[in-house]
Amino acid sequence: MRVRIGLSYDGTSFSGWAKQPGLRTVQGVLESTVAQVLRLPCPIDVTCAGRTDAGVHARGQVVHADVPDSFVSSRGEILSTDVALSRSLGRALPDDIVVRTVSVPAPGFDARFSAIWRRYVYRLWDDPASIDPLTRSYIAVTTHKLDVDAMSEAAATLLGLHDFAAFCKPREGATTVRTLLDLTPVRMPSGCIEVTVRADAFCHSMVRSLTGGLVAVGQGRKDASWLAEMLTLRHRANDITVMPAHGLTLEEVAYPPDAEFAERAEAARNRRDCACCDHAPTHNALAESDTPAGQEDPL
Amino acid sequence: MRVRIGLSYDGTSFSGWAKQPGLRTVQGVLESTVAQVLRLPCPIDVTCAGRTDAGVHARGQVVHADVPDSFVSSRGEILSTDVALSRSLGRALPDDIVVRTVSVPAPGFDARFSAIWRRYVYRLWDDPASIDPLTRSYIAVTTHKLDVDAMSEAAATLLGLHDFAAFCKPREGATTVRTLLDLTPVRMPSGCIEVTVRADAFCHSMVRSLTGGLVAVGQGRKDASWLAEMLTLRHRANDITVMPAHGLTLEEVAYPPDAEFAERAEAARNRRDCACCDHAPTHNALAESDTPAGQEDPL
Numbered sequence: 001m002r003v004r005i006g007l008s009y010d011g012t013s014f015s016g017w018a019k020q021p022g023l024r025t026v027q028g029v030l031e032s033t034v035a036q037v038l039r040l041p042c043p044i045d046v047t048c049a050g051r052t053d054a055g056v057h058a059r060g061q062v063v064h065a066d067v068p069d070s071f072v073s074s075r076g077e078i079l080s081t082d083v084a085l086s087r088s089l090g091r092a093l094p095d096d097i098v099v100r101t102v103s104v105p106a107p108g109f110d111a112r113f114s115a116i117w118r119r120y121v122y123r124l125w126d127d128p129a130s131i132d133p134l135t136r137s138y139i140a141v142t143t144h145k146l147d148v149d150a151m152s153e154a155a156a157t158l159l160g161l162h163d164f165a166a167f168c169k170p171r172e173g174a175t176t177v178r179t180l181l182d183l184t185p186v187r188m189p190s191g192c193i194e195v196t197v198r199a200d201a202f203c204h205s206m207v208r209s210l211t212g213g214l215v216a217v218g219q220g221r222k223d224a225s226w227l228a229e230m231l232t233l234r235h236r237a238n239d240i241t242v243m244p245a246h247g248l249t250l251e252e253v254a255y256p257p258d259a260e261f262a263e264r265a266e267a268a269r270n271r272r273d274c275a276c277c278d279h280a281p282t283h284n285a286l287a288e289s290d291t292p293a294g295q296e297d298p299l
Numbered sequence: 300m301r302v303r304i305g306l307s308y309d310g311t312s313f314s315g316w317a318k319q320p321g322l323r324t325v326q327g328v329l330e331s332t333v334a335q336v337l338r339l340p341c342p343i344d345v346t347c348a349g350r351t352d353a354g355v356h357a358r359g360q361v362v363h364a365d366v367p368d369s370f371v372s373s374r375g376e377i378l379s380t381d382v383a384l385s386r387s388l389g390r391a392l393p394d395d396i397v398v399r400t401v402s403v404p405a406p407g408f409d410a411r412f413s414a415i416w417r418r419y420v421y422r423l424w425d426d427p428a429s430i431d432p433l434t435r436s437y438i439a440v441t442t443h444k445l446d447v448d449a450m451s452e453a454a455a456t457l458l459g460l461h462d463f464a465a466f467c468k469p470r471e472g473a474t475t476v477r478t479l480l481d482l483t484p485v486r487m488p489s490g491c492i493e494v495t496v497r498a499d500a501f502c503h504s505m506v507r508s509l510t511g512g513l514v515a516v517g518q519g520r521k522d523a524s525w526l527a528e529m530l531t532l533r534h535r536a537n538d539i540t541v542m543p544a545h546g547l548t549l550e551e552v553a554y555p556p557d558a559e560f561a562e563r564a565e566a567a568r569n570r571r572d573c574a575c576c577d578h579a580p581t582h583n584a585l586a587e588s589d590t591p592a593g594q595e596d597p598l
Contacts, residue, residue: 010433010435057432059431131307132307133308133309133397134358134548136309137433
């Protein structure tokens with residue numbers, strides 16, 4: 001039986017999502033805790049929608065795991081495994097991971113490949129004299145005031161299907177072509193600037209680099225045309241700052257209607273084609289790589 | 300020279316404001332850091348407006364300290380001490396204490412006795428299924444939904460000058476008569492319930508007990524008349540929960556115009572009189588205690 005679990009976590013004390021020997025990771029803690037709750041002899045594999053990097057937080061992470069159908073409680077009660085996990089997983093996890101939902105999804109659901117988009121928010125604070133120590137674990141501070149209007153104007157030039165190589169940490173054989181659906185900086189009433197970034201999928205460090213590019217524009221060090229030029233690069237830019245991990249939070253992952261889970265997962269596993277953008281030769285080369293589309297690199 | 304310092308801190312890793320041997324406290328860290336920055340041989344006394352208890356946070360704490368008028372920097376530059384503290388104190392403090400302002404106040408200023416009111420906010424979250432791990436260090440979770448309208452109605456009965464003995468941890472010879480200026484629970488767009496509590500001064504555990512009383516009403520376990528009855532008690536109530544420290548934040552301390560600092564401090568040091576409320580005999584007895592009014596017990 002496949003279960004779908006909705007998760008939030010404070011990334012501060014984790015070495016990211018992906019399990020690594022000897023390090024405390026969200027995947028490592030979750031896999032061993034699911035096994036402990038279900039009294040299984042060894043950790044169970046879980047797959048997530050957005051592989052967050054060390055220090056990155058999540059409010060809307062989604063994962064799936066394949067588990068035995070039923071579970072016998074200590075009182076001899078036979079429970080459906082999703083019910084057993086709903087009752088006990090939250091209590092068994094440390095307090096920096098919170099289980100929001102446990103459910104049995106429609107057939108074909110894959111937390112990673114069925115997703116249609118991921119929404120991240122990068123939080124910035126541009127008044128060092130009034131740093132709030134209570135929010136310092138999830139808001140990054142910039143040394144100069146930011147012009148949010150200039151950032152918004154520049155952000156608009158990056159929307160759509162492009163090769164985001166300039167903003168990505170390269171990975172052998174992986175495409176850097178993505179569809180950027182939303183890139184919106186907004187100053188909130190508190191003074192915090194929230195940069196919403198939404199795309200079909202992201203490559204490694206992409207959200208933090210996009211935000212770094214916008215910060216350069218907001219501080220007046222660069223302009224919108226410099227940022228737009230980045231889309232012509234076929235390699236990582238050396239003048240874009242990758243913003244600190246702790247300002248970034250995965251807020252939401254969207255899925256299609258139940259009947260389309262399998263179809264979407266199949267499509268996302270297929271190679272990405274890029275016939276509709278301006279750089280056909282390069283993109284065709286990328287499209288020939290064996291990287292599945294919908295690939296979500298660590299952020 | 301007296302300096303006034305505006306401070307914020309995350310109370311999570313402090314054993315409260317007041318210095319105690321062997322414990323990490325805000326006062327202890329601040330006094331030794333001021334001395335270190337000014338290269339003084341021993342810690343310097345600092346006095347705060349609101350003595351926060353272990354785990355309580357502050358965004359608007361105000362303190363004063365008496366320091367030498369001038370300071371010679373490592374480059375031989377002679378600086379006014381407030382300028383030296385403005386430049387260096389923030390950098391020298393750990394990142395859970397933030398200096399917001401350093402200034403030289405008008406004569407007669409006393410961070411504690413010149414204050415005219417303190418404003419605290421207690422933050423509650425009443426949906427355990429959607430706890431946000433990023434805000435768990437400063438929002439307290441309740442197990443049942445809260446009726447904010449019922450809480451508001453009950454809160455209104457407590458406003459004004461009363462003996463808040465029912466809500467206070469007793470202290471030998473100290474009055475528990477206070478003027479409650481504001482007690483307002485509001486559900487924010489995020490779902491968080493912010494209880495704003497403002498008074499001339501508070502006694503020990505008063506804000507957390509007032510919030511505990513409102514939570515009992517909000518959960519339907521008690522009603523407004525039960526809460527109003529508390530004002531007739533001359534001792535601590537045994538059926539009011541003192542809410543956890545981490546939900547509480549000192550947000551603001553207000554002072555009169557500069558010319559009135561000394562006058563206000565003098566008045567606050569005098570014994571509190573209570574001729575205007577309904578319980579003259581008890582309150583007269585309290586007024587005869589030697590506790591200065593304006594006394595701010597740990598919260």
